[in-house]
Amino acid sequence: MIFNDFVEEEKNMKKVNYAVLGAGNGGQCVSAYLKLKGYEVSLYDRYESVIEPIKEKGGIDLKGVSLNGFARIDNITTDIKQAVEGADVILVVLPAFAHEYIAEILSPILKDGQIVVLCPGSTGGVLEFKRVLKGKNCNSNIKLAETNSLFYACRVVAPGDAVIGGIKGIMPIAALPSSDADEIIDIMRDPYPQLVKEENVLVSDMSNMNAVIHPLPVLLNTGWIEATNGNFKYYYDGITPTIGKLIEGIDSERMEICRALGIKVKSFKESMYAYYRAQGESICEMVRNVDAYKIVNAPGKIESRLLTEDVPMGLVPMTELAKLVKVKTPLMDMTIELASTLLERDLKADGRTLEKLGIKGMDREGLLNYIR
Amino acid sequence: MIFNDFVEEEKNMKKVNYAVLGAGNGGQCVSAYLKLKGYEVSLYDRYESVIEPIKEKGGIDLKGVSLNGFARIDNITTDIKQAVEGADVILVVLPAFAHEYIAEILSPILKDGQIVVLCPGSTGGVLEFKRVLKGKNCNSNIKLAETNSLFYACRVVAPGDAVIGGIKGIMPIAALPSSDADEIIDIMRDPYPQLVKEENVLVSDMSNMNAVIHPLPVLLNTGWIEATNGNFKYYYDGITPTIGKLIEGIDSERMEICRALGIKVKSFKESMYAYYRAQGESICEMVRNVDAYKIVNAPGKIESRLLTEDVPMGLVPMTELAKLVKVKTPLMDMTIELASTLLERDLKADGRTLEKLGIKGMDREGLLNYIR
Numbered sequence: 001m002i003f004n005d006f007v008e009e010e011k012n013m014k015k016v017n018y019a020v021l022g023a024g025n026g027g028q029c030v031s032a033y034l035k036l037k038g039y040e041v042s043l044y045d046r047y048e049s050v051i052e053p054i055k056e057k058g059g060i061d062l063k064g065v066s067l068n069g070f071a072r073i074d075n076i077t078t079d080i081k082q083a084v085e086g087a088d089v090i091l092v093v094l095p096a097f098a099h100e101y102i103a104e105i106l107s108p109i110l111k112d113g114q115i116v117v118l119c120p121g122s123t124g125g126v127l128e129f130k131r132v133l134k135g136k137n138c139n140s141n142i143k144l145a146e147t148n149s150l151f152y153a154c155r156v157v158a159p160g161d162a163v164i165g166g167i168k169g170i171m172p173i174a175a176l177p178s179s180d181a182d183e184i185i186d187i188m189r190d191p192y193p194q195l196v197k198e199e200n201v202l203v204s205d206m207s208n209m210n211a212v213i214h215p216l217p218v219l220l221n222t223g224w225i226e227a228t229n230g231n232f233k234y235y236y237d238g239i240t241p242t243i244g245k246l247i248e249g250i251d252s253e254r255m256e257i258c259r260a261l262g263i264k265v266k267s268f269k270e271s272m273y274a275y276y277r278a279q280g281e282s283i284c285e286m287v288r289n290v291d292a293y294k295i296v297n298a299p300g301k302i303e304s305r306l307l308t309e310d311v312p313m314g315l316v317p318m319t320e321l322a323k324l325v326k327v328k329t330p331l332m333d334m335t336i337e338l339a340s341t342l343l344e345r346d347l348k349a350d351g352r353t354l355e356k357l358g359i360k361g362m363d364r365e366g367l368l369n370y371i372r
Numbered sequence: 373m374i375f376n377d378f379v380e381e382e383k384n385m386k387k388v389n390y391a392v393l394g395a396g397n398g399g400q401c402v403s404a405y406l407k408l409k410g411y412e413v414s415l416y417d418r419y420e421s422v423i424e425p426i427k428e429k430g431g432i433d434l435k436g437v438s439l440n441g442f443a444r445i446d447n448i449t450t451d452i453k454q455a456v457e458g459a460d461v462i463l464v465v466l467p468a469f470a471h472e473y474i475a476e477i478l479s480p481i482l483k484d485g486q487i488v489v490l491c492p493g494s495t496g497g498v499l500e501f502k503r504v505l506k507g508k509n510c511n512s513n514i515k516l517a518e519t520n521s522l523f524y525a526c527r528v529v530a531p532g533d534a535v536i537g538g539i540k541g542i543m544p545i546a547a548l549p550s551s552d553a554d555e556i557i558d559i560m561r562d563p564y565p566q567l568v569k570e571e572n573v574l575v576s577d578m579s580n581m582n583a584v585i586h587p588l589p590v591l592l593n594t595g596w597i598e599a600t601n602g603n604f605k606y607y608y609d610g611i612t613p614t615i616g617k618l619i620e621g622i623d624s625e626r627m628e629i630c631r632a633l634g635i636k637v638k639s640f641k642e643s644m645y646a647y648y649r650a651q652g653e654s655i656c657e658m659v660r661n662v663d664a665y666k667i668v669n670a671p672g673k674i675e676s677r678l679l680t681e682d683v684p685m686g687l688v689p690m691t692e693l694a695k696l697v698k699v700k701t702p703l704m705d706m707t708i709e710l711a712s713t714l715l716e717r718d719l720k721a722d723g724r725t726l727e728k729l730g731i732k733g734m735d736r737e738g739l740l741n742y743i744r
Contacts, residue, residue, distance in 0.1 A: 223593035226612030227604070240598030242674055242714055249713070302614055334709055341621070341703065342614055 015039065016187055019087035021080070021102060022094035023050050026119070028162045029154040030093050032060035035071035037191045042075035044083035046101075051078050053159035064154070064164040081109050089115045089188060093150065095305055096122035096313035100356075103132035112141040115184055117173070121146025122309065123205040124317040124352040126176045127371075131358025145175040145184050148204055151192060153292075166292075171195050174204035177372060199263070200371045206258050206321070207265045211314030212251050214306035216335045217243050219342065222302055230300040235293035244284035246331065253329045254318060260325035261364065302342055311339045316351030324354060325364055387411065388559055391459035393452070393474060394466035395422050398491065400534045401526040402465050404432035407443035409563045414447035416455035418473075423450050425531035436526075436536040453481050461487045461560060465522065467677055468494035468685035472728070475504035484513040487556055489545070493518025494681065495577040496689040496724040498548045499743070503730025517547040517556050520576055523564060538664075543567050546576035549744060571635070572743045578630050578693070579637045583686030584623050586678035588707045589615050591714065594674055602672040607665035616656035618703065625701045626690060632697035633736065674714055683711045688723030696726060697736055 016039060020031040023045035031043045045051045054060065059072040077083050084090050084106065092102055099118060106116070110133075118125040125146045133142075153165040171194045175181040178200040185195045198204045213235075218225065221238045232238060239247070251268040258265050272278040272286050280286035287293055299306055315332050322329045340347045354360040359367055388411060392403040395417035403415045417423045426432065431444040449455050456462050456478065464474055471490060478488070482505075490497040497518045505514075525537040543566045547553040550572040557567045570576045585607075590597065593610045604610060611619070623640040630637050644650040644658045652658035659665055671678055687704050694701045712719045726732040731739055 217595065220592065221595035223589065223610045223612050223615055224596035224599075226614055227596075227609045232599070237599045238595045240595050242598055243595055246713065330709075331713065334706065334713065337702075337706055338710065341618065341706065 016088045016190075017086055018042070019044065019084045019090045021045075021083065021090060021092045022098070023054060023076075024093070025154055025156045025162070026150045026152070027093040028054070028060050028156050028160070029062065029152050029164050030091055030119070030150075031073055032062040032071035032162055033065070033067060033152075033164070034191055035059070035073055036062060036067040036069055039191065040074050041071075042077065042083040042087060043073050044077055044080055046078060048078055050159070051076055057160035060160045060162050062162050062164065065167065080105050084109060084114070087114065089117065089184075092116065092118045095309050096120075096125055097309055097350075099125050099129060099313075100132055103129045104136065107133050107136035107138040110138060110140040110142050114140070115143045115145070115187065117184065117188075118146040119151065120149045120208075121174075121201070121204060122313040123208045123211060124313070124357045125205075126174070126201045127205070127357040127359060128352055130176060131356065134358065143175060143180045143184055145173050145181060146201060146204055147195075148172040148174075148198065148207055149210075151194070167194070169194055172198040172204060172207070174198035174201045176201050202261060202321075202367070202371050203263050203265055205317065206254060206261070206263060207271075208310075208314050208318075209268060209271060210306075210310045211318060212247060212254060212268050213239075214310040215315060215339055216246055216250060216331075218299065218302065218304070218306045219335065219338050220246070221298060222342065225298050225300075225302060228298075230298035232298055233294060234296050234298040235287045235290070236296075238298055239284055239287045241282060241284045244282050244287070247283050249331045250335065253322070253327070253332055257318060257322045257325065257327050257329070260327045261321065262368065307339050307343060307347075311336055311347045312351030316348055316353070317357060320352065320354045320357065324359070324362065324367065388460045388562075389458055390414070391416065391456045391462045393417075393455065393462060393464045394470070395426060395448075396465070397526055397528045397534070398522045398524070399465040400426070400432050400528050400532070401434065401524050401536050402463055402491070402522075403445055404434035404443035404534055405437070405439060405524075405536070406563055407431070407445055408434060408439040408441055411563065412446050413443075414449065414455040414459060415445050416449055416452055418450060420450055422531070423448055429532035432532045432534050434534050434536065437539065452477050456481060456486070459486065461489065461556075464488065464490045467681050468492075468497060469681055469722075471497050471501055471685075472504055475501045476508065479505050479508035479510040482510060482512040482514050486512070487515045487517070487559065489556065489560075490518040491523065492521045492580075493546075493573070493576060494685040495580045495583060496685070496729045497577075498546070498573045499577070499729040499731060500724055502548060503728065506730065515547060515552045515556055517545050517553060518573060518576055519567075520544040520546075520570065520579055521582075523566070539566070541566055544570040544576060544579070546570035546573045548573050574633060574693075574739070574743050575635050575637055577689065578626060578633070578635065579643075580682075580686050580690075581640060581643060582678075582682045583690060584619060584626060584640050585611075586682040587687060587711055588618055588622060588703075590671065590674065590676070590678045591707065591710050592618070593670060594714065597670050597672075597674060600670075602670035604670055605666060606668050606670040607659045607662070608668075610670055611656055611659045613654065613656045616654050616659070619655050621703045622707065625694070625699070625704050629690060629694045629697065629699050629701070632699045633693065634740065679711050679715060679719075683708055683719045684723030688720055688725070689729060692724065692726045692729065696731070696734070696739065 019042040021044045031041045035041045055076040156162045181197040276290045278286040278290045319329045319332050391414040393416045403413045407413045427448040528534045545567050553569040648662045650658040650662050691701045691704050
């Protein structure tokens, strides 16, 4: 069986080392999955309290996919330097509001040839990351990309005890420059065959559906969420006809920004159909026809990532891009203002402004050239 | 019993004739109550469909107060002229958005000496009414006033079948000019001993608590209202800690406008204590300590008077008065905008602007002089 031995050897030669940054639900699932696939994996989190129980266990028990079992993680650490040393691919599996911090601490230690992928980038993740690296004079020749969402629907039952509920069938990934995506997809093809190249980061950023489907519905369900600690079906019950209409309004603003930028993205309704074959005239109807939505509860409180992430790292950069191409976004603006009022925090100032994205002062042509 | 006969005769001599405009819940209760008190009463409504069933019955069955019984109404009509002819006091018991129309159709037929009372005026009822009469060159020497709310908590089970749930103990009434209030209170003392003089219409207008407690909580309960057709306790469950905080924010803006106008009104918390002896640190706590609130359901849909009346005839004129004294009202503005978006209607344009109140171009001193 000479031929087979040769294939096996080649596979080993191409073996990719991964570092997973962030040991929350997503990070634990990703690192366990990669380990069970046979890769060397480092798992990093900033917080001792998160890392300690996983370290004690020595790894992560993974359930829910064909790759069930205990994944002994090679390196579980709060030391970022140790985590990324020797890693070919660094997967950042963290809320988008942590990206800036991660970029700052990575900037002095990134090495030529390393790949950093934000999983996902929300809106403007790669642009912000690049701005930070530039600001810190990081001259390492790295590749930078962002996915459109996380690879899995997953949760962690207890530290080191993770369940993958479903694997997404298609996962767009965009790089900066966009041509880098091909090589990244190639390198990650074995564990993640679902990766497909997105045209550029702008398309990925403007396809962030969380910004469309999370903040406004949460706000207009404030009473219900607080009165019941989120004990109702967020999509199935919470996206009512009126709220559905407003979602469509927000989505129209998003599509208008994209038209003005000259990029093509799916409308919310189109992507509902593409992902779930959801039928229906209105968004309310479509949402109610998606089985996966029937079991998703509302957040337990108003202060949740559906606002703290999807407003400053979703709606805010969208309105900022809108300004760049002179598109009005009254519904997005109102949503940002209402969320800021409720959370008693200026989510616009905290969010990804043109300045934070490193594209302030650019016009449309300059921007398209920059993200090419 | 010569003395008693004399008293009886004097009472008869002073007998007051009432016209009640509006045959909804409030109008039916008011006219039945007045009739059972022994007054001559005309009941008007614009719509045949409202008037016809009451006319067929010949009057209104009233329950719930000591004055139980069938009130045979003297005149039940859709003819406004016939309704107000010979009336000493005309009580307008209609949603505030009907006041402008009523003023227009009353303007050619009002007679010297007649009293018109808006029950209630919401914010700016009397000012708007006066502006319409002036615009229509109505020179009749009438007296014009507004109460702060309706006399009763009441409902109509079926046409001509009314129930008064409670009578409010104190009912502020403001006239324009304010000195007219004394005579009006005197004339209405027998059926309505609870009337007390409010300093002026501005104080009454800015004391419209519905504007504080209705629109924003409805908006932030949009999902819950639509998903359950309002099947939850509007105050008890719907005024959550976060919503209570925003109510306090709206109320602070109202108090700030009053300070700038130089008038004194109760804060929402003060009036909660004054009306209900409600205890509690926060508005959420106070509301939950009011027994009367425990049984009030949410509106069955978003399109309800809690928005269609309390925004254009409540928040809008408050923000207009704020402009006059250069006070910023970001929370009120946002609430108006959100309500307009949800109802797909420009509630600001539909509402009581300074122009509609007949006070455009006035400064603070001019206004205070005008409403003196």
